[in-house]
Amino acid sequence: MTEILTSAQMRAIEAAAIASGRVTGLELMERAGQGVVEAVFAEWPALAAAPHRAVVLCGPGSNGGDGFVVARLLKGWGWEVEVFLYGEPGKLPPDARVNYERWCGMGAVLPLDDERFDGWPNAASGHAVIVDAIFGTGLVRPYRAHRHLAMTLNSCQSLSRKGGPSPKVVAVDLPSGLCSNSGRWLGDDQPLDFAPLANLTVSFHAPKLGHLLADGPVSCGRLVVADIGLGQRLAPGAEARARPAGWAFAPAPGGRGGREPGLPPRQDTVEAIAQASVAQSVAKAAGHKYTHGHALILSGAVGRGGAARLAARGALRIGAGLVTVACPPSALIENAARLDAIMLRPLRGESEAEALATLLEDARINALCLGPGLGVERARELLPVALAAKRATVLDADALTALAGDPALFALLHASCLLTPHAGEFARLFPDIAAKLAAPATTGPAYSKVDATREAAARAGCTVLLKGPDTVIAAPSGRAALNAAVYDRAAPWLATAGAGDVLAGILTGLLARGLEPFSAASTAAWLHVEAARSFGPGLIAEDLPEQLPAVLRNLS
Numbered sequence: 422m423t424e425i426l427t428s429a430q431m432r433a434i435e436a437a438a439i440a441s442g443r444v445t446g447l448e449l450m451e452r453a454g455q456g457v458v459e460a461v462f463a464e465w466p467a468l469a470a471a472p473h474r475a476v477v478l479c480g481p482g483s484n485g486g487d488g489f490v491v492a493r494l495l496k497g498w499g500w501e502v503e504v505f506l507y508g509e510p511g512k513l514p515p516d517a518r519v520n521y522e523r524w525c526g527m528g529a530v531l532p533l534d535d536e537r538f539d540g541w542p543n544a545a546s547g548h549a550v551i552v553d554a555i556f557g558t559g560l561v562r563p564y565r566a567h568r569h570l571a572m573t574l575n576s577c578q579s580l581s582r583k584g585g586p587s588p589k590v591v592a593v594d595l596p597s598g599l600c601s602n603s604g605r606w607l608g609d610d611q612p613l614d615f616a617p618l619a620n621l622t623v624s625f626h627a628p629k630l631g632h633l634l635a636d637g638p639v640s641c642g643r644l645v646v647a648d649i650g651l652g653q654r655l656a657p658g659a660e661a662r663a664r665p666a667g668w669a670f671a672p673a674p675g676g677r678g679g680r681e682p683g684l685p686p687r688q689d690t691v692e693a694i695a696q697a698s699v700a701q702s703v704a705k706a707a708g709h710k711y712t713h714g715h716a717l718i719l720s721g722a723v724g725r726g727g728a729a730r731l732a733a734r735g736a737l738r739i740g741a742g743l744v745t746v747a748c749p750p751s752a753l754i755e756n757a758a759r760l761d762a763i764m765l766r767p768l769r770g771e772s773e774a775e776a777l778a779t780l781l782e783d784a785r786i787n788a789l790c791l792g793p794g795l796g797v798e799r800a801r802e803l804l805p806v807a808l809a810a811k812r813a814t815v816l817d818a819d820a821l822t823a824l825a826g827d828p829a830l831f832a833l834l835h836a837s838c839l840l841t842p843h844a845g846e847f848a849r850l851f852p853d854i855a856a857k858l859a860a861p862a863t864t865g866p867a868y869s870k871v872d873a874t875r876e877a878a879a880r881a882g883c884t885v886l887l888k889g890p891d892t893v894i895a896a897p898s899g900r901a902a903l904n905a906a907v908y909d910r911a912a913p914w915l916a917t918a919g920a921g922d923v924l925a926g927i928l929t930g931l932l933a934r935g936l937e938p939f940s941a942a943s944t945a946a947w948l949h950v951e952a953a954r955s956f957g958p959g960l961i962a963e964d965l966p967e968q969l970p971a972v973l974r975n976l977s
């Protein structure tokens with residue numbers, strides 16, 4: 422399990438390491454600069470083969486200090502380096518100041534002002550690399566030169582896209598202006614139109630939330646996390662293969678395990694979901710089918726049963742001992758024609774709600790799924806019975822819409838529920854929270870998808886999984902996890918109709934097998950993306966459950 426850090430956590434870890442006497446701030450800055458240069462050479466080996474030209478843009482804080490180190494090291498490789506400073510040398514923090522002065526012994530530092538940017542794409546075209554070391558994790562508000570920088574860097578990139586000279590933009594820690602906690606651009610502008618996008622971002626010690634959330638991935642280009650000797654970020658037992666693909670980690674540092682002093686308590690940490698923990702969750706011990714739980718999926722009316730059947734297939738493939746689809750009597754034949762290993766129960770009686778109550782007298786049914794294809798009206802009718810049964814319960818799609826319009830229903834949610842909204846459903850359920858997340862980010866650290874999901878989980882009193890390429894899972898306790906399908910782990914073909922229904926099914930299957938909601942959500946989100954990646958482009962929702970065995974085989 423990797424922990425993904427906020428800027429405050431990173432500062433606390435750095436401060437604790439320095440206070441312990443293990444390392445100085447200056448050493449950390451030197452390693453950060455070395456990490457950037459090594460990452461550049463690893464990314465573009467031709468740049469290591471012969472000296473080139475670079476521009477290094479330094480800012481007023483330690484990010485700028487890293488930039489001065491990069492400039493010095495590149496100069497040491499024989500490069501021709503131009504250095505600009507956004508800010509006043511006299512106000513640089515001490516370590517950055519030392520590196521500024523070291524650089525001043527080797528070359529000039531020009532002021533980086535707005536005029537300087539005019540006509541820059543041409544001036545920069547002879548450069549192999551532009552290093553963006555203006556702001557990192559310390560950004561607290563939009564900065565004045567942001568738009569100029571964005572236009573400059575992005576026109577360099579469009580030059581390269583047109584086959585012209587291609588300076589590579591390398592962001593130190595973060596593209597300047599990106600909020601390290603939320604992955605959002607600080608400012609009122611339409612963010613990505615005025616974002617200084619990078620080809621490569623080199624961060625330090627551990628990924629920050631902003632690299633993985635929202636606009637982070639598209640802004641960072643590729644992400645490399647360099648080791649600067651602050652200690653191991655992987656929990657004991659999670660070996661190298663637990664590193665999520667797509668995050669290029671530097672070789673593991675010396676001391677393994679343990680929580681560094683200064684690391685905040687669990688409810689402030691965000692975990693990246695890792696293969697090792699998933700493997701543990703899905704391993705099946707000996708037993709008979711009832712040992713592995715009985716999942717009940719409520720299906721829609723005639724012609725609307727596909728979503729529930731997809732969910733049922735997901736639940737079965739992930740190892741629930743038994744899976745039953747309960748449907749209106751009129752939909753029995755349709756479902757019978759499509760289901761074999763999955764059992765079928767018509768909801769016959771005075772009302773479907775009563776029939777469901779009778780069915781739930783069977784205590785072996787230990788997990789429910791309501792929502793996919795259910796219809797909002799039927800969801801409203803069935804939810805009170807389903808929630809009163811206090812089983813582990815996945816609420817998706819139409820069940821979420823039903824909940825959104827009805828505070829009395831919302832009040833019935835209990836700790837064994839799991840809400841799985843996409844962004845639209847989330848906005849219906851938690852309009853005020855969604856509005857906070859949608860408001861322009863004007864101060865850093867900005868309100869993030871993690872903050873929003875945590876707030877929603879606390880209000881609902883149950884686990885919430887907020888979908889997307891950056892799926893966030895939060896429990897009412899504040900515990901949070903992030904399943905990022907970004908960088909080399911991107912699976913855009915997962916955005917296909919019915920994919921969410923399969924996810925709901927996988928979740929229900931894992932709940933039936935006894936996982937508590939947070940673990941079920943973390944495990945299911947990871948498996949869902951792995952199944953999509955394992956299948957590849959062309960994926961349709963039906964393929965997802967069928968791909969699970971291949972994913973599970975690779976875990977063992």
Ligand SMILES: NC(=O)C1=CN([C@@H]2O[C@H](COP(=O)(O)OP(=O)(O)OC[C@H]3O[C@@H](n4cnc5c(N)ncnc54)[C@H](O)[C@@H]3O)[C@@H](O)[C@H]2O)[C@@H](O)CC1
Pocket residue numbers: 431432434435449450453480481482483484485486487514555556557558559560561562563564565593594595625649
């Ligand atoms: N924390 C750590 O362990 C390490 C940090 N390092 C570097 O240090 C960086 C963080 O350094 P800092 O905390 O100095 O932060 P930054 O270098 O990101 O800059 C923050 C400085 O700019 C000011 N500022 C913030 N927003 C501004 C705005 N809109 N306009 C003008 N000034 C603004 C702040 O008050 C602060 O003085 C990291 O991103 C990383 O590059 C590395 O040296 C490696 C170790």
Ligand SMILES: Nc1ncnc2c1ncn2[C@@H]1O[C@H](COP(=O)(O)OP(=O)(O)O)[C@@H](O)[C@H]1O
Pocket residue numbers: 818843888889890892906911912913914915916917918919920921922923924949
């Ligand atoms: N670009 C993307 N990359 C990775 N996963 C995605 C992407 N877009 C959507 N997903 C995932 O696909 C699923 C879609 O679910 P949902 O929106 O409920 O669709 P549906 O209702 O059609 O099944 C979610 O699990 C979501 O996280």
Ligand SMILES: [K+]
Pocket residue numbers: 484553554555556557592593594595596597
């Ligand atoms: K930067």
